[in-house]
Amino acid sequence: xxxxQSRLTTFIILGTAVLLLAxxxxxxxxxxxxxxxxxxxxxxxxxxxxxxxSEHDAGEIEFDLDEELMxxxxxxxxxxxxxxxxxxxxxxRKSTSLGNAxxxxxxxxxxxxxxxxLNLPGNRSGQAVSFMFIPQTDPDEEDEQDxxxxxxxxxxxxxDNASENTIRVQISLAQGREDLDELLLTMRTTLLATFxxxxxxxxxxxxxxxxxxxxxxxxxxxxxxxxxxxRLHMRLAGTETEELTPITQQLNGLLDxxxxxxxxxxxxxxxxxxxxxxxxxxxxxxxxxxxxxxEERDMVESFFGxxxxxxxxxxxxxxxxxxxxxxxxxxQEVKQEPFDLTELVDGIWKRFGAEVTQREISxxxxxxxxxxxxxxxxxxxxxxxxxxxxxxxxxxxxxxxVIEANEIESELEIAVSNKAVNLSESxxxxxxxxFWRKDQVRAEGNHAGLGLSLVKALAEILNLRIKALLDAGHxxxxxLSGLAPA
Amino acid sequence: xxxLVVEDSQRLRHALGEGLRxxxxxxxxxxxxxxxxxxxxxxxxxxIVLDILLPKLDGTTLLKEIRKSGNPVNVLILSAKDMxxxxxAGLELGADDYMVKPFSFDELVARIKALGRRKFEQxxxxxxxxxxxxxxxxxxxxANKQLLxxxxxxxxxxxxxxxxxxxxxxxxxxxxxxxxxxxxxxxxVVEVMxxxxxxxxxxxxxxxxxxxxxxxxxxxx
Numbered sequence: 010x011x012x013x014q015s016r017l018t019t020f021i022i023l024g025t026a027v028l029l030l031a032x033x034x035x036x037x038x039x040x041x042x043x044x045x046x047x048x049x050x051x052x053x054x055x056x057x058x059x060x061x062x063s064e065h066d067a068g069e070i071e072f073d074l075d076e077e078l079m080x081x082x083x084x085x086x087x088x089x090x091x092x093x094x095x096x097x098x099x100x101x102r103k104s105t106s107l108g109n110a111x112x113x114x115x116x117x118x119x120x121x122x123x124x125x126x127l128n129l130p131g132n133r134s135g136q137a138v139s140f141m142f143i144p145q146t147d148p149d150e151e152d153e154q155d156x157x158x159x160x161x162x163x164x165x166x167x168x169d170n171a172s173e174n175t176i177r178v179q180i181s182l183a184q185g186r187e188d189l190d191e192l193l194l195t196m197r198t199t200l201l202a203t204f205x206x207x208x209x210x211x212x213x214x215x216x217x218x219x220x221x222x223x224x225x226x227x228x229x230x231x232x233x234x235x236x237x238x239x240r241l242h243m244r245l246a247g248t249e250t251e252e253l254t255p256i257t258q259q260l261n262g263l264l265d266x267x268x269x270x271x272x273x274x275x276x277x278x279x280x281x282x283x284x285x286x287x288x289x290x291x292x293x294x295x296x297x298x299x300x301x302x303x304e305e306r307d308m309v310e311s312f313f314g315x316x317x318x319x320x321x322x323x324x325x326x327x328x329x330x331x332x333x334x335x336x337x338x339x340x341q342e343v344k345q346e347p348f349d350l351t352e353l354v355d356g357i358w359k360r361f362g363a364e365v366t367q368r369e370i371s372x373x374x375x376x377x378x379x380x381x382x383x384x385x386x387x388x389x390x391x392x393x394x395x396x397x398x399x400x401x402x403x404x405x406x407x408x409x410x411v412i413e414a415n416e417i418e419s420e421l422e423i424a425v426s427n428k429a430v431n432l433s434e435s436x437x438x439x440x441x442x443x444f445w446r447k448d449q450v451r452a453e454g455n456h457a458g459l460g461l462s463l464v465k466a467l468a469e470i471l472n473l474r475i476k477a478l479l480d481a482g483h484x485x486x487x488x489l490s491g492l493a494p495a
Numbered sequence: 496x497x498x499l500v501v502e503d504s505q506r507l508r509h510a511l512g513e514g515l516r517x518x519x520x521x522x523x524x525x526x527x528x529x530x531x532x533x534x535x536x537x538x539x540x541x542x543i544v545l546d547i548l549l550p551k552l553d554g555t556t557l558l559k560e561i562r563k564s565g566n567p568v569n570v571l572i573l574s575a576k577d578m579x580x581x582x583x584a585g586l587e588l589g590a591d592d593y594m595v596k597p598f599s600f601d602e603l604v605a606r607i608k609a610l611g612r613r614k615f616e617q618x619x620x621x622x623x624x625x626x627x628x629x630x631x632x633x634x635x636x637x638a639n640k641q642l643l644x645x646x647x648x649x650x651x652x653x654x655x656x657x658x659x660x661x662x663x664x665x666x667x668x669x670x671x672x673x674x675x676x677x678x679x680x681x682x683x684v685v686e687v688m689x690x691x692x693x694x695x696x697x698x699x700x701x702x703x704x705x706x707x708x709x710x711x712x713x714x715x716x
Contacts, residue, residue: 287504287507294510294511298514301518302513305513305517315506315510
């Protein structure tokens with residue numbers, strides 16, 4: 010895995026290394042050419058000194074060098090070398106240090122020094138300067154020639170006037186370049202050492218500052234690591250770091266949404282658990298009382314009706330919950346088929362049995378016999394069960410529930426209405442929420458408050474419009490429109 | 496011992512009514528808070544078993560009303576709310592006990608009996624007066640170490656007289672303690688039961704235990 014720290018550090022170190030190397034190379038180039046230039050200047054100056062020692066005296070070239078005074082030409086250790094030739098190639102003089110060897114004679118012009126690298130005896134590397142010159146005339150005869158001034162002028166003049174007796178001499182002077190090389194080496198080692206020290210220091214500095222710079226990120230990582238399902242209320246503390254602020258905000262936004270979803274889920278399962286407590290306590294009380302007095306036949310028999318009702322309630326709660334979960338997950342398919350709606354309603358009503366008889370609630374089914382519709386039968390059945398169950402729950406004792414159908418523009422509208430004394434206008438928008446219920450709904454039987462939220466969800470996937478109305482006479486009407494007749 | 500059960504679930508009410516009656520209690524059943532308040536205002540109870548989530552008038556409001564009227568009746572809250580704060584809230588409102596649904600019926604009976612005893616500041620369930628011993632939890636009466644065979648109503652009358660010993664109880668009061676509010680009975684019933692009780696006591700050589708205060712009612716010293 011790539012880390013920002015190592016990437017940044019590597020980038021900084023490599024980048025700086027390249028820059029420093031380039032700078033080092035430039036310095037090296039400049040300094041070594043400067044030093045070479047200096048070396049050439051010294052070489053030439055020494056060659057010029059030798060030139061001044063040669064004289065043209067009455068057709069003879071004299072070279073007046075006392076090697077005792079210039080011991081560098083005869084010493085054994087790192088000697089210097091020179092050789093003089095006449096124009097025809099005859100060796101005029103060479104330094105003792107050369108012994109039997111010769112310096113290589115180059116083809117050079119007059120007063121045009123040529124510098125060459127060469128191998129010196131004893132396997133030394135060295136540099137040589139070589140040029141032609143015209144030796145000066147003996148100073149005693151200088152008057153005759155009426156020449157004065159600088160050497161070059163004089164040389165030129167000599168060359169011009171003395172066209173018939175021009176004597177040219179070539180000189181080569183060679184020195185070992187040990188000192189120069191040593192200087193260059195020192196310079197390069199210094200540069201390299203400086204480079205290495207700088208690079209080490211820089212690496213440490215880069216690591217330190219990058220890791221310092223990444224501290225807010227590490228803090229954030231630690232904060233995020235502390236988050237889990239039980240601590241969704243926690244939020245990341247905002248940092249002073251500009252780059253991290255959007256991330257923090259996004260993460261906190263995500264946490265907000267997660268916490269809400271989690272709370273909703275928790276509330277939902279809490280509600281489910283709570284709703285199950287009531288049927289379980291009923292079941293337990295019935296079972297324990299029955300077990301305590303099994304010989305009381307009348308009592309025990311009276312419990313059976315309760316148990317059937319209890320099973321119905323729990324079954325309805327579970328079916329509703331499962332259906333809601335499937336609708337939430339979007340895994341419910343709609344199967345369209347024609348079926349008899351009137352028959353369906355009658356069949357549902359029969360199952361309400363005991364409770365409606367006890368409370369004297371009746372159904373006025375005003376649907377005409379054999380009313381065929383086109384829809385998903387199972388889902389419409391679940392809708393009608395819940396709508397009718399809701400109507401029964403709200404209805405006061407001794408009242409009537411009415412179900413009727415109206416045809417509006419080739420669409421059917423089914424309306425279920427019942428008396429609902431304690432319902433108020435402000436309850437209508439809330440009644441389709443999960444687990445909502447008006448308290449008196451529980452007056453008889455159990456009502457998990459799931460029914461109408463399921464009705465709403467089912468109506469949505471069947472493309473039915475749902476409407477709740479409460480008239481002045483406290484008659485509540487729930488209507489479903491958009492049903493297709495078959 | 497007379498118990499009022501205020502519970503909105505018809506099935507639970509039914510089972511509790513049957514079970515508590517067979518456990519020897521005189522039981523009234525109310526389906527919502529308003530009905531419960533009506534019962535409390537006309538009859539005296541030893542224990543009220545009260546649900547919290549009730550239609551019309553919720554349990555906590557009913558409890559407040561009861562305490563506001565200075566009624567010291569023992570109240571046991573029976574609720575599906577199981578959080579500690581719910582229990583604390585219930586007890587702070589003046590409830591004497593709290594049970595969470597689902598509950599064990601036997602435990603409910605035991606707690607109702609314990610609450611009934613508390614009303615008479617009776618720490619133990621066995622009361623001994625002279626040669627008569629009353630075991631409230633077992634609902635048994637021993638006279639001169641002999642177990643008396645009593646009907647439910649006879650026992651209930653004797654229990655009330657013993658628990659409120661030194662107080663004269665009228666025939667009407669006794670009748671109310673032993674009969675459920677929706678049943679019909681006359682004060683003659685009390686006379687018949689008292690004389691039957693006395694006969695059974697005499698058989699165990701207890702001559703005068705239940706005394707008559709002429710024109711007022713009966714009492715036990």
